[in-house]
Amino acid sequence: MNYRALVIGAGIGGMQAALDIADSGYEVFLVEKDPSIGGHMAQLSETFPTLDCSQCILTPRTVEVGQHPNIRLLTLSEVVAVESGARPESEGTLTPALSQGERGGHFRVRILRHPRYVVEEKCTACGDCAKVCPVVVPNEFDRGLAARRAIYIPHPQAVPAVYRLDPNACLGLFPLACGKCGEACERQAIDYDMAPETVEVDVDAIVVATGYELYQEEAVMAYAYMDHPDVMDGLEFERLLSASGPTGGKLVRPSDGKVPKEVVFIQCAGSRNPEHGLPYCSKICCMYTAKHAILYKHRVHDGQVYVFYIDIRAGGKGYEEFVTRAMEEDDTVYIRGRVSKVFPRDGKVVVWGVDTLTERKVEIAADMVVVAAAIVPSARSRRLAEVLGIGVDEFGFYTASDAEMTPVESGVPGVFLAGAGLGPQDIPETVAQASGAAAKVLVFFEAEKAKRRKDTDRQD
Amino acid sequence: MGIPYYPGCTLSTKAKNYDRSGRAVAAALGGDGRFELEELAEWQCCGATFPLMLDDSMALIAPTRILYQAQQAGERVATLCAICFNVLRRSQALLKRDPEMLERINWFTEQEYRGDVTVVHFLEVLRDDVGWEALAERVVRPLTGMRVAPYYGCLLLRPYEEIGLDDPEDPVILHDLVRALGAEPVDFPYNIECCGSYLTVKDPQVSETLSKDVVASAREHGAQVIITACPLCQFNLDYPQRETEAGRTGNEIPVLYFTQLMAVALGLPEETWGFEDHYVDPGQTLRVSENP
């Protein structure tokens, strides 16, 4: 019997779940909306609390997923419909299947594949196409801190290592207005006529791992984010720190390319703010900010970091010690109090806040400000939840059937949850939880098999 | 066995009764050669505070000189005054872990202090050399039924890393002594709270408030007598209870040095007790509770 799983989202959570299921001998369809896999972890510079280089530990995973014989990777794709109780004998249109065999066929899933305009099998990622592309747009992977062409690869380690033509940036596809990339491609991998495709697959269990985005609403904007180039969110700062980022790991201000000597980090930007933002705590910001402080000091030895916070939430193995290190070894000044105002003055970004411990209002004329914007669920989570018939809370995070006793079960038999789509959580928690969801899938398969055996016995 | 003894300034002036009772107790216990206090041939003031700043070693000179004088007399030096004890023990610890500092001070004093004299408090000698049981055997006037509040204060206990005489949060050494004398130790929550120390010469009202809290707490827990090992504690607790124009409240509690209590229990002559130097006369309490 050959049961199959669908994993939605190919960030670290989705990849882990997919690998655990695939390594147990089952086929997995892994659906990712972006052109490459790895999720936000691919954007990170280093990870807390060990300061392992994120790419270094992630790349083996992305490569493994990309090469796994049991994983069928569908990038630029989204799940648009799910029908449960599909007929077991039915075959999806996505054929041939990876291997033949009997299937449970619990769900029939319709997946919309957006055109890449580049044939994956033909592209060698040589980059000749991008060299001739005349269109320059901000690179999403670098959070707009660097540019890309209309035809591009998100980053050098991308899996799949295939270019993609961005139809919104391209000078025109219908009718073809430019066509330079097509001319440049020796392998003739570019197909301007590629159309969206809907495929159907039959699977027996689903893991939802659609992850998170950063909040970009009023409560974050209030800190001059978007108004000032030197005010950025945590992921932008990760890109600035990253060796493969827009500056090659050199920490400079976007506004003038100078090395920032004083950097202010603002915690809870949008989080813990029921009136003007979101009521919940985003959980990971305290730790990644401590990491940012340490990494910044590694690069700018004579620099100074300030962190405005309400509570330092360092619950996790080695986390308390890590924050202590940021304070003691890297001289990070933690200031307990919210920031009320951020504004430009004389080439600096002025931060007005309060130190509730000395009961004084403080002002810092910073060179750079990093706001720890709240974690919000992926934009598509509500729609996906509707498609799957699973619950979401008022913010769009998926809800488990019982948050405490069955934290990875959606309540819909066969649909399991993992990662930050459930709520803000860090990498180890996501990975453990994704393995947990995988376990539930494996157990679910066994239960289905047993049920079918029973049915068969009855028929006999 | 003789132990080199450093009395310090206060025990030679204001707190003579502490010195006198201490020597008498030692002499009494040393009857069979167990111990005896032998005053250093030459000594000076220790400075009364352990220097807490790292950029100025001037204040270490005096303690080092004392330790040098102790070195001439033997391997260890005993004190009664808790402040002198603290200054000497901490200075000794510092000189031990910082040989460069030792060398610098030796260069200045032109003395060769080797850095290995052990500073002990009289209480440690009682506990470790004499032993509570042996002490109890020597008691001729057991203070049965007397409720004695041991007040430890600060410098006998802290900092633990350098002093290490007793548990800094839950000390027992004075409790054990009280028991050995046949009396009942009174546990009270303020027994390790500060009396105000030398604030008494700057903000006397502050130290008075603190001291009154300590005495009140002891009283609340039924103490008849408070004992201490520090002349400044003794003063700070005792002086605010002095007779003023308003007269006495009747709630006064005598504050004794532990050695005075020992002198009574060991049946030493009254002239060794030194009760005359108190603001609250301990005589009444101690004579009343006298056991036939």
Added chain:
Amino acid sequence: MSRIGVFICHCGINIASTVDVERVAEEVGQHPEVVYATDYKYMCSNPGQQLVKDAIVEQDLDGVVVAACSPLMHEKTFRRTAAAAGLNPYCCEMANIREQCSWVHQREPARATEKAIEVVQTVVERVSRDEELEPFRLPLTKRALVIGGGIAGMEAALDVANAGFPVVLVEREAHLGGKMARLSGTYLNLRAAPDLLERKVEQVLKHPNVEVWTEAQVIGVEGYVGNFEVEVSGKVSGFKLGEPETLKPETMTFGVGAIVVATGWDPYALERLPEYGGGEIPDVVDGLTFEGMLREEGGLRRPSDGRVPREVVFVQCAGSRDPERGVPYCSKVCCMVVAKQAISFKERVPEGQAYVFYIDIRSAGKGYDEYVQRAMEEHDILYLRGKVSKIFRDGDRTLVWGADTLSSRPVEVAADLVVLATPMTPSRQALDLAQTLRVGVDQNGFFSEAHPKLRPVESLTAGVFLAGAAQGPKDIPETVSQASGAAAKCLQLFSQDEMTQEPTVAYVVEELCSGCSVCVEACPYDARAIHPVRGVATVNAALCQNCGACVVACPNKASRIYNWTPEQILAMADVIVGTCRRVR
């Protein structure tokens, strides 16, 4: 060998900003056996690996050196890459020019480059003498041992059992349930912990695939992943047999393929908090004791006199976050547990008042911050930011001295009851068990995971997995997820039909072996024995960890390790001492 390819990784800027990678490629390319040498930004990326594969095919390579990070990081990756291109994976070796070169010589780029060249050259010498090897295949026992019958162990056991595999569950106490059995409620279900747990216990006890041992412990573990032999002493669960009263202590040996460590935590000794009157003052209790009071109907009474407490003080971080006298780590769960306990208290004593002294409120988790906010707003629980300094008895009251650092006032609360949120500490059996299982613990005594980010439920010992608070403080939801994660690892293992084992182990050149058994003594993994008939040393390849102790111990040079032969090591040494860049 004669056709070696060398691939030098920039590792972003990790290597390339210190080591002149192009020069390394150029220098190493001079070696007569190196037919191809190149550098690339991220060799481990897909294009990087493709580069290696293409070169193997195009250049007809018979050996590969990847100069990058530690082999711990990527040896597997590149061996797989090599295999995919048709090269024997054991002819692909890593040269570590990151951890052992660029990172430690950041200030001396020129000399770091020289060193990198030498390091790579040594590995070229090694690869040129590598043999083609094949992994061993070993049988696999598809049964799991779960140590610890708390919520973590039970969840892991049920997942494995539900997937159709037998499980032996070993619990040190007489009953399953662990610490959760002592709780009154969970965050969301204030009174439901006993019910929730009971259901779980019943599922475990009734499960045909789970064999429960109580009052039991693991006394010995032999073997290796897929084939552990564990010795357990204790009582086979009477529930299973239906006759609880006839339990007899037994000792038994099982074969298991995987082990889940779910030994949980133990409370911190109150006596370690003398300034809080821990162990002295009857009305100063720890969280678990308070849970017991909440659990029992009418049990919320002061230990000293049985009165219902009206004012209760909760002290956070009592022993945690205290590297000087307590434990340095944050115990993670206390902020939420205290909020829950304070709410539970208010439910029972509506006219009462709860105070919480804290440093930081660490309510990070889904709905957690809102939960604490509700505790403040709806239950009027007073949070005071400041660590408590002293707690003492004053009459029948317990006085708490704290500070409110926000109003900058020292405060005193005369409490009826004080609850200390003491840290979760590792199970008292953890250290012994770690030794028995040969798995590591961290500086605080919690079991160490294989990688703090990406392998959170695995230990560094293959086949031993971690679940719950045994690995570090965590609450029930996190424990449950993680326990299922550990179960997934077991299931993954059991999905194979047999085990494969790395062939780079020790072997014996029998002609040289005199059977002196020095190596048997030297082997820390019990992997060696003297053959009863032939009288020479033998190697149990499955146990051998490739440490080399036998090689050093053998007086006859009969003990060797595949692809780490004396010839290879001497050739590498030759490069370093510079005596020889020989051409064969």
Added chain:
Amino acid sequence: MRVQLSIDKVRGPFVARVEEISGQDLLACNQCGKCSAGCPVVAAMDLLPNQVIRMAQLGMEDVLECNTIWICASCLTCVTRCPKGVDLPRLMEALRQIALRRGVAKLDLAALPPELLKEVPQLAIVGGFRKYMR
């Protein structure tokens, strides 16, 4: 008034001097407040002990104007209980020393009630000179 924070202050000469004289890493303090909670003299202080460290951490030199540093009696209760091992009495001493070396003098024996002066033990006066004068 808004206090300007900058690297010149938070890592400035004042902070350096305090750290040098005290031998303490100011930023090791995470402001848990245990020192203030247990300080026996806190009632007479205008700033809590943890606030004194806090101001020193931020390079606020006006911390020298508080009475707390002069009220601290070096009883060492705080350092005995500090979870981070911060030697607050040494910090207080450093602040006193900086003030004293700038010419501040806090001890005025003439202001003491003469009957008290007559009675106090010698070591209180010696100690007072060491702590409040230079």
